[in-house]
Structure formats: C-alpha cells, structure tokens
Amino acid sequence: MQLDIFEHSRDVVLRNAAIDALRERDTGACAQAVATLAAEYSTDPLLPAFGLLCERLRSPIPNPISREATIAILQETGGTIAAAAHEVFGRAAQEWLSPLWVGLAAAIAKYPFDSGNESLHSAPLLLHAGRWADAAVCIESIESWRRQPAPLAWMIEARCRLGGFDAIWPLLAELAWMAPRRAQALAPRLELPALDRLVRGFDAEYEGEGSPDDFSWLPAWALIADGGLAEGLRQTQDGAHSQPESCARAILGLLALERQGRHGELVENRRKLREAQPALFARYMQER
Numbered sequence: 001m002q003l004d005i006f007e008h009s010r011d012v013v014l015r016n017a018a019i020d021a022l023r024e025r026d027t028g029a030c031a032q033a034v035a036t037l038a039a040e041y042s043t044d045p046l047l048p049a050f051g052l053l054c055e056r057l058r059s060p061i062p063n064p065i066s067r068e069a070t071i072a073i074l075q076e077t078g079g080t081i082a083a084a085a086h087e088v089f090g091r092a093a094q095e096w097l098s099p100l101w102v103g104l105a106a107a108i109a110k111y112p113f114d115s116g117n118e119s120l121h122s123a124p125l126l127l128h129a130g131r132w133a134d135a136a137v138c139i140e141s142i143e144s145w146r147r148q149p150a151p152l153a154w155m156i157e158a159r160c161r162l163g164g165f166d167a168i169w170p171l172l173a174e175l176a177w178m179a180p181r182r183a184q185a186l187a188p189r190l191e192l193p194a195l196d197r198l199v200r201g202f203d204a205e206y207e208g209e210g211s212p213d214d215f216s217w218l219p220a221w222a223l224i225a226d227g228g229l230a231e232g233l234r235q236t237q238d239g240a241h242s243q244p245e246s247c248a249r250a251i252l253g254l255l256a257l258e259r260q261g262r263h264g265e266l267v268e269n270r271r272k273l274r275e276a277q278p279a280l281f282a283r284y285m286q287e288r
Contacts, residue, residue, distance in 0.1 A: 108125075127158060216242065220244060224251060243276065
C-alpha cells in the first residue's frame with residue numbers, strides 16, 4: 001500500500017524538483033527536472049509554465065541592449081513570465097521575478113527618462129522588483145523629477161513603501177494638481193489605510209463635476225476634513241497655480257489665520273474662498 005502511494009506521488013516529487021531548481025535558479029537542474037516530468041507525465045498542467053521560466057533563466061539580457069529588445073523583454077516579463085511565475089510560486093512569484101526586473105534595470109541604467117516612453121527607464125523596473133530605496137535614488141537622478149507626472153508618481157510609490165502616508169502626502173498633493181487622473185489611479189495601489197479612508201470620504205462628500213479631474217480637489221478637501229494634514233501640505237512645491245491648488249493654499253492660509261485670531265483677514269479670505277469654490281466653502285463652514 002505504501003509503495004502504491006509512493007508511485008502515485010511520483011508526479012508531485014518531479015514537480016517539486018522543478019520548483020526547487022527554479023527557486024535556486026539552477027538552469028541545468030531545472031532543464032533535467034522538466035525533461036523528466038515531461039517524459040513521465042506529459043500532460044502535467046505545470047509543464048508549460050516550467051518551460052517558460054526555465055527558458056527565461058537560460059536567456060541572458062543582451063549587453064548592450066536595444067530599445068526594441070528592451071520593449072520585448074518588458075512585455076514578456078510582465079506578461080507570460082509573470083503569469084507563469086504566479087502559477088508556479090503563487091504569492092512568492094514577486095520574489096522570484098525580482099532579479100529579472102533588477103537585471104533589466106541594470107541593462108538600461110544609462111537610458112535617459114523619456115516622457116514619451118516611460119517604461120524604458122530603470123526606476124519603474126526597480127519598483128517592480130521591490131527595490132524601493134534603489135528606485136528612489138534612480139528617480140532623483142532624473143532632472144526636474146518632481147515636475148513630471150511619471151517620475152513623481154514613481155517617487156510616491158517608492159517613498160510610500162519606505163515611509164508610509166506622511167512621507168508621500170505632499171507629493172501626492174502635487175501629483176493630484178498636476179495629473180489628477182494619474183494620482184487617482186495610483187492611490188489605491190499604495191494600499192495605505194489612511195489614504196484609503198481619505199479618498200472614500202472625498203468620494204462620498206465632494207460635489208464635483210463628475211470628471212476624473214475632480215481628484216485635483218482632494219488636497220483642498222482633505223485640509224478641511226483633517227486640519228492635521230496642513231503641515232504636510234506646507235511642504236508642497238508651487239505648481240501651475242491651478243484653481244484646485246490655489247484653493248488648497250487659500251485654505252492653508254485660513255487655517256493659519258484661525259490659529260492667530262486675525263478676524264478681519266479671516267472674513268476677507270473666507271469671502272474669496274466662497275467666490276472661488278462654493279462647495280468647498282460650504283464644507284469648510286460646516287464645523288465653524
């Protein structure tokens with residue numbers, strides 16, 4: 001009976017051998033394990049994934065590498081290879097994929113940032129790899145990174161993993177003013193409970209135009225909902241002085257005037273906020 005059980009678990013043994021070889025990144029052992037599994041269990045459901053991952057390990061990244069080759073490897077790694085890794089390793093897939101992203105990032109380290117082809121830069125690849133500190137250093141090498149949506153969004157993600165909500169709040173406000181749709185798409189991916197609560201409150205309360213660009217009003221609304229966010233917003237850099245940014249800075253001024261008890265200036269600045277954004281002014285006055 002034991003022999004019978006062992007015989008029927010042979011496929012599991014061979015499968016585990018392939019997984020162990022892949023985990024160790026041992027291409028020779030992987031090729032042998034996959035070949036044995038294919039010979040004995042040709043219909044094993046993991047065979048295609050094993051083959052893809054083993055072949056990827058055997059394929060070194062060209063050096064130097066062309067943009068065309070980079071794009072092809074990017075698409076493959078983020079597509080079929082990532083899918084195969086998740087099939088084989090489950091939740092540990094990201095850990096297995098990380099060296100692939102790091103290797104590609106190193107290969108294109110000298111590529112300058114191109115806003116027309118954002119993916120061809122080391123920074124997002126290092127983010128894929130979970131190399132948050134390395135990604136932050138890489139982003140800082142991009143000229144005027146804080147004035148461009150893509151590098152700014154990358155830095156928000158890197159600093160989020162390193163320092164949490166407080167580390168990214170000023171940058172997220174800047175991105176919301178600069179590229180609200182990008183900021184709105186990024187927010188849930190950061191998986192920050194404090195930010196998620198803020199966004200839910202904003203979505204429930206703010207009466208905008210029903211446009212994705214409404215997200216540009218999040219910083220101003222957030223200041224009213226939680227005055228404790230003012231300190232972070234004071235760290236923002238001046239942007240294009242859009243209406244959402246100007247109103248947020250006006251609310252910052254109002255909060256300061258309230259603390260200082262400067263009633264005359266407070267009344268005048270409240271009037272300006274009411275004229276600029278009646279909905280925000282109404283929300284501001286609810287608790288005053």
